[in-house]
Amino acid sequence: MYFWDKYRKTTKLHNSYVCLGLDPNLELMPKYLLKKSNPLWEFNKEIIESTKSKVAAYKLNYAFYLSCGLSGLEALGKSIDYIPSYIPIILDVKVGDIANTMVQYAKAYFEYMKVDAITVNPLMGEDVMTPLMEYKDKFFFVLSITSNRSAVDFLKKGSLYKDISQKIDKWGYLQFGAVVGATNPKELKIVRSLMPNTLFLIPGIGKQGGSLSDVMSNAIASNNNPSVLINSSRGIIHKCDSEEFASSAAEETEKLRNAINMYLN
């Protein structure tokens, strides 16, 4: 199933543009889970169970699994298997290397781990993208303008984020999306004008300080076809650190879903 077909299915079926970030942090999860043999997996399983009918997609941040060694990678694999197959899974790896190396990464992410999409760092240029394009049913969210403060160092200096946005548009919205930080209201409008049909993955609301109202007034393509995924991670999965963490995550997901939908009616 193509990434776009999954996206269309979940956004309709779940009436949701929420991308739930599964970035489980041992220090923030309920203490009783730490006694289990694989706390990350136990945590994710309950979160997925309680939210799977409310999300448009899941995004798994590779770093949070890798830092737990082999048991982290096992939790990652089990979580990918556990998510219903019609829900798009984005692996957040911000990968970018020469073509020869990207061939290996693509094999790992799409053939071995079997995710639907990855995040990509475009610094090294089009060579990064060429081996990815071979995977016609997969999707690549390219960093365009990030949510962090030091985006001013390079991305917002000169025309870099605009140059990248133009390339993303050229590579084509069928396979290429953009990561666009919610903390940049002014730039959101500009990148949407440069990439009119591109699917935006938007982190940065909540803990990072971005405003949903800014996002919805500047970044959506149209009310009928907004072409956005609004990501939230910590703010949803680690809102509550007691035994009710999963139902709390479900409530928070629903709140965000409803808040987004208010702007679309």
Add this chain to the structure above:
Amino acid sequence: MYFWDKYRKTTKLHNSYVCLGLDPNLELMPKYLLKKSNPLWEFNKEIIESTKSKVAAYKLNYAFYLSCGLSGLEALGKSIDYIPSYIPIILDVKVGDIANTMVQYAKAYFEYMKVDAITVNPLMGEDVMTPLMEYKDKFFFVLSITSNRSAVDFLKKGSLYKDISQKIDKWGYLQFGAVVGATNPKELKIVRSLMPNTLFLIPGIGKQGGSLSDVMSNAIASNNNPSVLINSSRGIIHKCDSEEFASSAAEETEKLRNAINMYLN
């Protein structure tokens, strides 16, 4: 032991500025190894054994291990353990994310995998570097100007590679090096002038078409203290695909070591 101390030790003891890239590719290795339970590890073990007295450092490209799944990651871990502890190990991951995520990556690379250095993608700016700086004995090679053709898309457009180089110099040569592609003779001179004391990790000679003569006349800091690591991967480890692959790799390493040293006398 600090990264710089390891670098000083091996460059003197082995009289070598060769960084050997351990990017083992199943399709290019001797067929008889494929029958073993972990071909990547068997291959690396022999290559390390035959080259360990001739290199300044090893660079392991994460993608080539990840694409083989868990057995690949096992081979990566075993290779890191097998390399003598005074030889610097660089994990080539080209990582770059917000601080919150970099904390997790740093934990994975430096506490779990225990490598001495990583490669870093600076697109998201200084936030990427801040959590790394906490690891005082570790070292970070930041992409400055890469060896691939599409470096023209962004790095060579406008002043980006110069802006990045100035930041690397500012972050300080004690912890920050630069990845500088051998295929850019003109820019090598410029980046050296912008980063006079920085350790350069230089890929791109051999298969990628960069010339050693260009590198040695433009990129070294001084004859006494060249501050370079010249990387070669495929050209050394996959030169021969028969049972003599390890002795062939040793010969090729020696050839490169001698060729580099000719320019330093």
